Amino acid sequence: MALKRTSLPRTAEAVALAELRDAIVRGDLAPGTQIRQTAAAQELGLSVIPVREALKTLAGEGIVTYVPQRGYTVTELTPRSVDGIFRIRELLESEAEANAAARLRPEDIAAMRAAVDAQRAATAAADVPAVIAANRGFHFALLARCDNDWLLRFVTQLWEALEPHRALSYRRAAVAGDSARAEAILTEHDGIVTAFEDGAAARALRLLAGHRTQGRADFHRLLGATEPTG
Incomplete structure (x- = not known):
């Protein structure tokens, strides 16, 4: 997913939010792409909890969409x-x-x-x-x-x-x-x-x-x- 851990002194949730947002904005995570929390956490060297919280923030902004039983995907516009x-x-x-x-x-x-x-x-x-x-x-x-x-x-x-x-x-x-x-x-x-x-x-x-x-x-x-x- 082209995510990377930065060395800036930020909270784990802030790191996850920044890296997920950047990957989506760059197009590395294209519309419709499913974001697997465990895989994203492993790539970032974080636990699942800050990744989950970051995804909730992005969902609130409409950048990702949460679907029960499927999880989070990058929002596809109509x-x-x-x-x-x-x-x-x-x-x-x-x-x-x-x-x-x-x-x-x-x-x-x-x-x-x-x-x-x-x-x-x-x-x-x-x-x-x-x-x-x-x-x-x-x-x-x-x-x-x-x-x-x-x-x-x-x-x-x-x-x-x-x-x-x-x-x-x-x-x-x-x-x-x-x-x-x-x-x-x-x-x-x-x-x-x-x-x-x-x-x-x-x-x-x-x-x-x-x-x-x-x-x-x-x-x-x-x-x-x-x-x-x-």
């Missing part, structure tokens, strides 16, 4: 659930972006530009984990400037609910040699950061809204639905 997530993202993330845009500093814009460059290099190298990390870095260089902690917490949770499927999408595209959407995402990101560089925050926010709409369509294509259901 077109309907994607619509639900993106509807909430439209409400919360647009608010967080507007809040953050008003507080954006030159170094934040520089971080966004650096993330675009890193994503471009990772895309060219077909390095899916690096693409995912750079994509997240781009968006959260902006979102991190939001001064509403609760709003940012909910936005982050929505992002993490989608990350396993985002990783799956990138991996499928890499295997198929399909770079068209990856290049389009880079173009969209470039336009957003250029708008911020130009001091045109309103334009950047409009581009972010369009980027989110396109992302929703991407997830529908991944799940085999040609049109959004809502």
Whole structure:
């Protein structure tokens, strides 16, 4: 399952939670994958109890799903659930972006530009984990400037609910040699950061809204639905 024990001075449950979350976000644990508590505990060098508690936390966030007699699996989204997530993202993330845009500093814009460059290099190298990390870095260089902690917490949770499927999408595209959407995402990101560089925050926010709409369509294509259901 590509889990690893870190040397950071954290509780056993915190270690299990961080490593499971990272493996899911990277796509090493793909949607639908069953997570066996005993096997995960052995890989991490932990007892089963902290792994079980970590899985309960992830289940509360919607990242994994618990089914009696089967245990925990990485959550598989449906077109309907994607619509639900993106509807909430439209409400919360647009608010967080507007809040953050008003507080954006030159170094934040520089971080966004650096993330675009890193994503471009990772895309060219077909390095899916690096693409995912750079994509997240781009968006959260902006979102991190939001001064509403609760709003940012909910936005982050929505992002993490989608990350396993985002990783799956990138991996499928890499295997198929399909770079068209990856290049389009880079173009969209470039336009957003250029708008911020130009001091045109309103334009950047409009581009972010369009980027989110396109992302929703991407997830529908991944799940085999040609049109959004809502």
